[in-house]
Amino acid sequence: MPTAANSVLGGIRIVDLTSVIFGPYATMMLADLGADVIKIEPPTGDTFRMSGKPAKTKGMGACHMTLGRGKRSVALDLKQAADKEILRKLLGTADVFIHNIRADAIERLGFDYESVKAIKPDIIYVHCVGFGSDGPYAELQAYDDVIQGLTGCTDMICKVDGNPAPRFLPMAAADKVAGLYGAQAVQAGIIHKLRTGNGQHIEVPMFETMTHFSYEEHLFGATFVPPNGPILYTRQIDPERQPYKTLDGYLCIVLYTDDKQVEFFHRTGNGHYMSEPRFADRVARFKNLSQLFAVMGEIIATQTTAYWVDWCRTNSIPAMPAHRVEEVMSDPHLVATGFFRQREHPTEGTFIEMQPPLRFSGSAPRDLRMAPQIGEHTEEVLAELGISRR
Numbered sequence: 001m002p003t004a005a006n007s008v009l010g011g012i013r014i015v016d017l018t019s020v021i022f023g024p025y026a027t028m029m030l031a032d033l034g035a036d037v038i039k040i041e042p043p044t045g046d047t048f049r050m051s052g053k054p055a056k057t058k059g060m061g062a063c064h065m066t067l068g069r070g071k072r073s074v075a076l077d078l079k080q081a082a083d084k085e086i087l088r089k090l091l092g093t094a095d096v097f098i099h100n101i102r103a104d105a106i107e108r109l110g111f112d113y114e115s116v117k118a119i120k121p122d123i124i125y126v127h128c129v130g131f132g133s134d135g136p137y138a139e140l141q142a143y144d145d146v147i148q149g150l151t152g153c154t155d156m157i158c159k160v161d162g163n164p165a166p167r168f169l170p171m172a173a174a175d176k177v178a179g180l181y182g183a184q185a186v187q188a189g190i191i192h193k194l195r196t197g198n199g200q201h202i203e204v205p206m207f208e209t210m211t212h213f214s215y216e217e218h219l220f221g222a223t224f225v226p227p228n229g230p231i232l233y234t235r236q237i238d239p240e241r242q243p244y245k246t247l248d249g250y251l252c253i254v255l256y257t258d259d260k261q262v263e264f265f266h267r268t269g270n271g272h273y274m275s276e277p278r279f280a281d282r283v284a285r286f287k288n289l290s291q292l293f294a295v296m297g298e299i300i301a302t303q304t305t306a307y308w309v310d311w312c313r314t315n316s317i318p319a320m321p322a323h324r325v326e327e328v329m330s331d332p333h334l335v336a337t338g339f340f341r342q343r344e345h346p347t348e349g350t351f352i353e354m355q356p357p358l359r360f361s362g363s364a365p366r367d368l369r370m371a372p373q374i375g376e377h378t379e380e381v382l383a384e385l386g387i388s389r390r
Contacts, residue, residue: 025175028179036072037070038377098186103127142207148173247303262285
């Protein structure tokens, strides 16, 4: 199997001073691509290590088993002068420094951009922040729940089901979306450095990235001045455009064009609906799309999920079952591709590892470095720097 050096980001060293999900999710993806990610954490470890019951060892919770993979852990107490000096030496060997410490605190520690640039002039310095530094929220703390609320994500479900109580999306959506932008920013910084020889300071704000992500389609009618329609993409907040109930489960079916919608009714023997005034032409169907979806739901409810999946494939219509979360790991496609892989961790025992979803023809798959214990690689990395604490 190829080593990390043969991978897409092989030879790139990233010093990672992030915590919780936003930054660690970004650096996990970069480690998946072969970067040497050295995670700096306090002797007590990143607090998110405690999320999920550990298999055997404190600090080896379920979430860390994924977020920590591919990385080397170095435990440093940055309140101590000696450990600060270790970090400075390590930064002198790095291509990228990424952290999520607030600007005033990182400056007090002595690792603001100008200080790190003095150590490594071409450093790619990535600051993961809650809010952009040029706005009034700049110094405020931000967590996933806060950002979901500010970006209106907590209101979107209300528009679908009519329940006025705001609700969180049941996942760390803002953290992970910001992490995606963070990983993109690092790679863009690397490309810029390869072209120009220069590093730079990059800011990745969670509020702005989640707003950018959410309102790509949901700006909708508010795109124009004055608005020519409502905000929020009407098709996605239609309460009738949901997984359809079948005889034994639920079906997700996509009839994206008017032609496909008409075709569905005729091929299921329900073409008579198309002669009704509300569905008689393209304009009428568009105006009454919610009613069209409701009638489709009545038709779909008469057969099993398997029937409709087979029928849709025969008729070249995209459709799949709506899995329960417990069913995803046994999905036949994911089983066939080996997406969920069982491995043996040296201290935690048998665990399930999701494989990186990207495929590169120039880099064969490789075994990922397993999630480390707190400070597991401290001595190893210090030895690379020519430092011994013994």
